[in-house]
Amino acid sequence: MNLICLQENLKRALNITGRIIGRNLTLPILNNILLIIDNNKLKISSTNLEIGINTWVPGKIETKGGITVPSKIIGDFINNLPNKKIEIKTKNNQLILKCEKLKAVLNGLPVDDYPIIPKIKDKPIIKISSNILKDSFSQVVEMASLSESRPEISGILMKFNNKSIKLAATDSFRLGEKNIEVESKIEKENSVIIPQRTIQELIRILSEKEDGSEQEVDIILSNNQILFDLGNTQIISRLIDGQYPDYQQIIPIKTQTQVVVDKKELINNIKIASLFSGKTNDIKIIIEPTKSSLEISSKNADIGENKSQIKAEIKGGKLEVFFNYRYLLDGLNNIFSDKVEIGLNDGLKPVLIRPIGDIDYTYIIMPIRV
Amino acid sequence: MNLICLQENLKRALNITGRIIGRNLTLPILNNILLIIDNNKLKISSTNLEIGINTWVPGKIETKGGITVPSKIIGDFINNLPNKKIEIKTKNNQLILKCEKLKAVLNGLPVDDYPIIPKIKDKPIIKISSNILKDSFSQVVEMASLSESRPEISGILMKFNNKSIKLAATDSFRLGEKNIEVESKIEKENSVIIPQRTIQELIRILSEKEDGSEQEVDIILSNNQILFDLGNTQIISRLIDGQYPDYQQIIPIKTQTQVVVDKKELINNIKIASLFSGKTNDIKIIIEPTKSSLEISSKNADIGENKSQIKAEIKGGKLEVFFNYRYLLDGLNNIFSDKVEIGLNDGLKPVLIRPIGDIDYTYIIMPIRV
Numbered sequence: 001m002n003l004i005c006l007q008e009n010l011k012r013a014l015n016i017t018g019r020i021i022g023r024n025l026t027l028p029i030l031n032n033i034l035l036i037i038d039n040n041k042l043k044i045s046s047t048n049l050e051i052g053i054n055t056w057v058p059g060k061i062e063t064k065g066g067i068t069v070p071s072k073i074i075g076d077f078i079n080n081l082p083n084k085k086i087e088i089k090t091k092n093n094q095l096i097l098k099c100e101k102l103k104a105v106l107n108g109l110p111v112d113d114y115p116i117i118p119k120i121k122d123k124p125i126i127k128i129s130s131n132i133l134k135d136s137f138s139q140v141v142e143m144a145s146l147s148e149s150r151p152e153i154s155g156i157l158m159k160f161n162n163k164s165i166k167l168a169a170t171d172s173f174r175l176g177e178k179n180i181e182v183e184s185k186i187e188k189e190n191s192v193i194i195p196q197r198t199i200q201e202l203i204r205i206l207s208e209k210e211d212g213s214e215q216e217v218d219i220i221l222s223n224n225q226i227l228f229d230l231g232n233t234q235i236i237s238r239l240i241d242g243q244y245p246d247y248q249q250i251i252p253i254k255t256q257t258q259v260v261v262d263k264k265e266l267i268n269n270i271k272i273a274s275l276f277s278g279k280t281n282d283i284k285i286i287i288e289p290t291k292s293s294l295e296i297s298s299k300n301a302d303i304g305e306n307k308s309q310i311k312a313e314i315k316g317g318k319l320e321v322f323f324n325y326r327y328l329l330d331g332l333n334n335i336f337s338d339k340v341e342i343g344l345n346d347g348l349k350p351v352l353i354r355p356i357g358d359i360d361y362t363y364i365i366m367p368i369r370v
Numbered sequence: 371m372n373l374i375c376l377q378e379n380l381k382r383a384l385n386i387t388g389r390i391i392g393r394n395l396t397l398p399i400l401n402n403i404l405l406i407i408d409n410n411k412l413k414i415s416s417t418n419l420e421i422g423i424n425t426w427v428p429g430k431i432e433t434k435g436g437i438t439v440p441s442k443i444i445g446d447f448i449n450n451l452p453n454k455k456i457e458i459k460t461k462n463n464q465l466i467l468k469c470e471k472l473k474a475v476l477n478g479l480p481v482d483d484y485p486i487i488p489k490i491k492d493k494p495i496i497k498i499s500s501n502i503l504k505d506s507f508s509q510v511v512e513m514a515s516l517s518e519s520r521p522e523i524s525g526i527l528m529k530f531n532n533k534s535i536k537l538a539a540t541d542s543f544r545l546g547e548k549n550i551e552v553e554s555k556i557e558k559e560n561s562v563i564i565p566q567r568t569i570q571e572l573i574r575i576l577s578e579k580e581d582g583s584e585q586e587v588d589i590i591l592s593n594n595q596i597l598f599d600l601g602n603t604q605i606i607s608r609l610i611d612g613q614y615p616d617y618q619q620i621i622p623i624k625t626q627t628q629v630v631v632d633k634k635e636l637i638n639n640i641k642i643a644s645l646f647s648g649k650t651n652d653i654k655i656i657i658e659p660t661k662s663s664l665e666i667s668s669k670n671a672d673i674g675e676n677k678s679q680i681k682a683e684i685k686g687g688k689l690e691v692f693f694n695y696r697y698l699l700d701g702l703n704n705i706f707s708d709k710v711e712i713g714l715n716d717g718l719k720p721v722l723i724r725p726i727g728d729i730d731y732t733y734i735i736m737p738i739r740v
Contacts, residue, residue, distance in 0.1 A: 073645055073673055080642045094674065102642060106674040272450045272472060275443060303443055304464065308472040 001037055001066055001090040005059030007083045007099065010042075013055045014075040016205055016233055017046035020053060020197075021071040029068060034114045035088075035095070036066030042088070045117055046071060051198050052117030053205075055233040059088075066111040069095050077104055117236060120227040124218035125160055126186055130230065131214050134206040136167055136178045137199050139334040139361055144196040145171035152242030155193040160186045168247060169196075172366075174327040175247055176334065179360040193244055194226055198237035202228055205235065250350050251364055255343030257316030259287055260356065261294060263340045267332050269308045273298040274325040276306040281324040282368050287344070289314040298325075321347040322368040331363035371407055371436055371460040375429030377453045377469065380412075383425045384445040386575055386603055387416035390423060390567075391441040399438060404484045405458075405465070406436030412458070415487055416441060421568050422487030423575075425603040429458075436481040439465050447474055488606060490597040494588035495530055496556055500600065501584050504576040506537055506548045507569050509704040509731055514566040515541035522612030525563040530556045538617060539566075542736075544697040545617055546704065549730040563614055564596055568607035572598055575605065620720050621734055625713030627686030629657055630726065631664060633710045637702050639678045643668040644695040646676040651694045652738050657714070659684040668695075691717040692738040701733035 017033050024030035034045040042057040067090045077097065078086070087098040095106040137156070145153040150172075159166040165180040209215075218229040228235045273283040276298040286295040294312045299305040321344065332340065337355035344351050353363040387403050394400035404415040412427040437460045447467065448456070457468040465476040507526070515523040520542075529536040535550040579585075588599040598605045643653040646668040656665040664682045669675040691714065702710065707725035714721050723733040 070673070076645050077642060077676075080638065080645075101680070102639070102676070102678040104642075104646070104674060104676040107672065268450065269472070272447060272474075275446050275450075276474070302477065303440070304474060304476040306447075306472070306474040310471070 001035070001064060001088065002062035003037070003042055003059045003088050004062075004085050005042060005057050005088065007078060007081050007086055009057045009059070010086060011078050013042075013044045013057045014071070014078055015208070016055050017044050017053050018071045018075045019204065020048045020051050020201060021046050022048065029109050029113050030115070031070050031072070032068035032109060032114070033071045033074070034066065034068045034111060036111060037061055037064040045114075047115050047117050049115060050195060050238055051201060052236040053201070053233065054117065054236075065090055067093065067095050067108040068111060068114050069106045069108040074106060077106075118223075118225055120220050120222045120225060120236065122220050122222045124220050124229070125188065125190065126165070126182060126184065126219050127216045128165075128180070128182065128219065129214055130206050130209070130217050132180060133217055133228075134203055136165075136180050137203055139178050140167050140169040140176035141196060141199045141203065142330060143169040143171060143174055143176040147171070151240055152193055152244055155195050155240040156199050157191065157193055157244045159191040161189060162186060168244070170245070170247055170364075173324065174331065174366065175250070175362075175364040176331065177247075177251075177362045177364075181360075190221060191244070192221060192226060193240040193242065195237060195240060198226075198235065202235055205230070205233060251362060252343065252345060252350055252352055255316075255345055255352060257287060257314065257319055257344045259294065259342040259344075260313040260339055261310060261342065263332055263335060263338060265310050266294070266296075266340070267329060269296045269310055270325050270328055270332075272308065273306055274329075276300050276303055277325055280368060281326050282322050282370060283325045283328075284320065284322050287312070287314060287316075287319040287321070289316065289318060316344075319344055319347060321351070322370045323351075323365060324368055327365050331365060334363065335361065371405070371434060371458065372432035373407070373412055373429045373458050374432075374455050375412060375427050375458065377448060377451050377456055379427045379429070380456060381448050383412075383414045383427045384441070384448055385578070386425050387414050387423050388441045388445045389574065390418045390421050390571060391416050392418065399479055399483050400485070401440050401442070402438035402479060402484070403441045403444070404436065404438045404481060406481060407431055407434040415484075417485050417487050419485060420565060420608055421571060422606040423571070423603065424487065424606075435460055437463065437465050437478040438481060438484050439476045439478040444476060447476075488593075488595055490590050490592045490595060490606065492590050492592045494590050494599070495558065495560065496535070496552060496554065496589050497586045498535075498550070498552065498589065499584055500576050500579070500587050502550060503587050503598075504573055506535075506550050507573055509548050510537050510539040510546035511566060511569045511573065512700060513539040513541060513544055513546040517541070521610055522563055522614055525565050525610040526569050527561065527563055527614045529561040531559060532556060538614070540615070540617055540734075543694065544701065544736065545620070545732075545734040546701065547617075547621075547732045547734075551730075560591060561614070562591060562596060563610040563612060565607060565610060568596075568605065572605055575600070575603060621732060622713060622715060622720055622722055625686075625715055625722060627657060627684065627689050627714045629664065629712040629714070630683040630709055631680060631712065633702055633705060633708060635680050636664075636666075636710065637699060639666045639680055640695050640698055640702075642678065643676055644699075646670050646673055647695055650738060650740075651696050652692050652740060653695045653698075654690065654692050657682070657684055657686075657689040657691075659686065659688060686714075689714055689717060691721070692740045693721075693735060694738055697735050701735060704733065705731065 045054045081099045089096040097104045157168040167178040220227040273296050283298040293309045297307040335355045339356045350364050415424045451469045459466040467474045527538040537548040590597040643666050653668040663679045667677040705725045709726045
C-alpha cells in the first residue's frame with residue numbers, strides 16, 4: 001500500500017472509526033483498525049464484533065494493499081499533525097507515515113487476521129433524511145433497558161409500516177415512542193430490534209458531519225444485520241433476536257386528568273426537588289385544579305425538604321402522584337415544545353407525556369408506589 | 371438569623387467556599403459550611419482543617435445568628451434558583467430558604483460545633499496585585515512534589531526579600547522559579563512554604579473574579595499561618611514546617627550549548643514523540659549545530675517509532691539528551707514568549723529553560739539517564 005492523502009480527511013475517518021474500539025486484552029487485533037485500498041480510495045474499517053464501521057478517504061493511490069494498526073495510536077498521531085499531505089506506506093507489517101519533517105513507524109498486524117465485517121448487497125428498505133433519522137432516534141435511544149436480563153428491550157424497536165416508521169424503547173419503567181411519516185411507500189412491513197450502542201454511534205456519526213447538511217441514509221436489512229449507508233460511511237450492526245413486548249397496550253387511550261404546563265419551569269422545579277429526594281429518586285406532584293397549579297415536593301430525613309408551585313391548566317380532578325425524577329426529566333428533555341401535556345388516570349396507572357401540538361412523540365412513565 | 375440577599379451573590383460565595391469541602395464520613399461537620407451574621411453582612415466560611423475560607427455576602431439583615439449546613443446541598447439548591455431575592459432564616463437547627471414559590475428546609479448543625487478558623491490580625495507583609503500574584507503562582511504551582519515523603523518540597527516556597535518575592539517549587543526532577551519585583555519595600559525578610567492545595571485554591575478564586583479586574587491582595591504572616599486577604603474573601607492556610615532545599619546551587623550559572631527554538635513547534639513535536647515513548651516517558655533530543663536543527667525522537671518496541679526535525683539557532687557543540695516529556699511540556703507550557711532558550715552543559719547535568727527576554731522565570735529539568 002502506498003498513497004498520499006490530506007490530514008483532515010484522515011483525521012475525520014479515524015475519529016468515525018475509532019470510537020467503537022475499546023481496549024481488548026484477550027484479542028489485541030480488536031484494538032486495531034483496518035486500512036485497505038478499495039475502489040481507488042483508502043477504506044478504513046473498525047469493528048467490536050457487534051458493530052462494524054467502514055469509511056472511505058480520498059487520496060492519490062500509488063499501490064494497493066492493506067494493514068491493521070492500533071486505532072488509538074494512529075488517531076492520536078494524525079490528530080497532532082498539521083493539515084498537510086500525509087504519505088502512507090506499508091512495509092513488513094509496519095505502517096510508515098510521513099508529513100513534512102515528521103516520520104512515524106507503527107507496528108501493525110496483517111489484514112487477514114482482522115475480523116470480517118459482513119458485506120450487505122441487498123436493496124434498501126427505505127431512504128430517509130439523515131437529520132430526521134438522527135433527531136428521531138435521539139428522542140428514544142436512552143429509554144432502552146441497560147439490564148442484560150431481557151435482551152429484547154435492551155435495544156430500540158424499529159418498525160417499518162406501509163407509510164411510516166415507528167421507533168420505541170423502554171426499560172419497563174418508562175417508554176419513548178416516535179412516529180416518522182415517510183414519503184416513499186415501504187414495500188415490505190418489517191420489524192427489527194437494534195442494539196442501543198449501534199444507535200448511539202449512528203447518532204454520533206450523523207451529528208459530527210461538519211457542514212450539518214441534510215443527506216439521504218439508506219437502510220438495508222439482511223440476515224439479522226442492519227446497514228445504515230451514509231454514502232461515504234457505513235454502519236453495520238447485528239440485530240437483537242426476540243419478540244419486542246406489545247407495548248401499545250400500556251399507552252392509555254383516554255385520560256381522566258389533563259395538565260398543560262410550561263416545560264422549562266417544570267424541568268427546573270423537578271431538578272430542585274431532586275436534591276431532596278430519597279433513595280428511590282422519588283418526588284411528589286400534587287395536581288390542584290382549584291388552585292390551577294402543580295405542587296412539586298420532596299423530603300429526605302437526613303437532608304431536609306422542599307416544596308414549590310407552578311401554574312398549570314388543569315382539566316379533571318385533584319391527584320397525588322409520585323415519580324422517579326430521573327425518568328420524568330428524561331422524557332421532558334426529549335420534548336421540544338415550550339409546553340407539555342400530561343395525561344393521568346390515577347396515581348398508579350401509566351402517565352402520558354406529550355409535546356403540545358405534536359402527536360408523533362409519546363412518553364409513558366410509571367408512577368412510583370409509595 | 372434572618373436576612374434577605376440576592377441569589378447571584380449567594381451563589382458566588384457558595385462556589386468560593388464549596389470547593390475545599392470534600393466528603394468526610396468520620397467528621398460530618400466538615401461537609402458543612404458555616405453561615406453567620408458578621409458586621410451586618412452574611413459571612414460564609416468553610417474549612418478542611420488545613421485551609422479556611424471566609425467570604426462576605428451583602429444583604430438586608432433582620433436578626434443575627436448562624437448555622438452550619440451541608441455545602442453540596444445548599445450549593446446545588448441555590449445554583450438552580452433564579453436570580454431573585456432569597457429569604458434566609460434559621461429555626462431549631464434548620465435553615466429555611468424561600469425564593470418566589472420555592473421553599474426548602476435544610477437540616478443543619480449548630481455553629482459551636484464548627485472547627486475554628488484562625489483570625490489573623492497582624493499587619494500585611496506586602497500588598498500585591500491580584501493578577502501578578504495569580505499569574506506568578508500559576509507558573510510554578512504544578513512543579514511541587516506530590517509525594518508525602520519530603521513534606522518541605524510538597525509546598526511552594528515563597529521568599530520575601532527586600533524589594534522582591536521569589537516563588538519556587540520542585541519535585542527534585544524539575545524546578546520552577548519565578549521572581550516578582552515589588553514596588554514597596556518589604557520590611558522584614560521572611561521565607562515560608564505554602565501547601566500546594568492552598569495555592570491552587572488561591573489561583574482558582576482569583577481566576578473566578580467575574581470582571582477580571584485588578585485588585586490588591588494583602589499577604590499576612592502569623593504563627594505558622596498565612597492569610598491572603600482579597601477584601602471580600604480571605605484564604606487562611608497553615609504553613610509547612612521545614613527547611614526548603616537550597617535549590618539555587620543546581621541552577622547552572624554558565625551553559626556550554628544554547629538553543630533558541632520556536633516554543634509552539636517544540637511543544638507540538640514533543641507531544642507527537644510522547645505517543646511513542648516508553649514507560650519512563652523518555653524522548654530523545656539531538657542538538658545538531660551543523661544542521662541548525664533539533665531532532666526529536668522516541669521508540670517503543672510494541673508500538674513503533676517516530677522522528678522529527680525542527681529549526682533552531684544553536685551555539686555550542688552537538689549533544690544528545692533524554693528527557694521525561696511530561697516535565698519538558700510542564701515547563702514549556704508555563705512560558706509565554708514565542709521563542710524559548712534552552713541551555714545545556716552535557717547530556718546529564720541540569721538543563722535550563724527560559725523565555726526569551728524574560729529573566730524572571732527559570733525552569734530547570736534533569737535529563738534522564740538511559
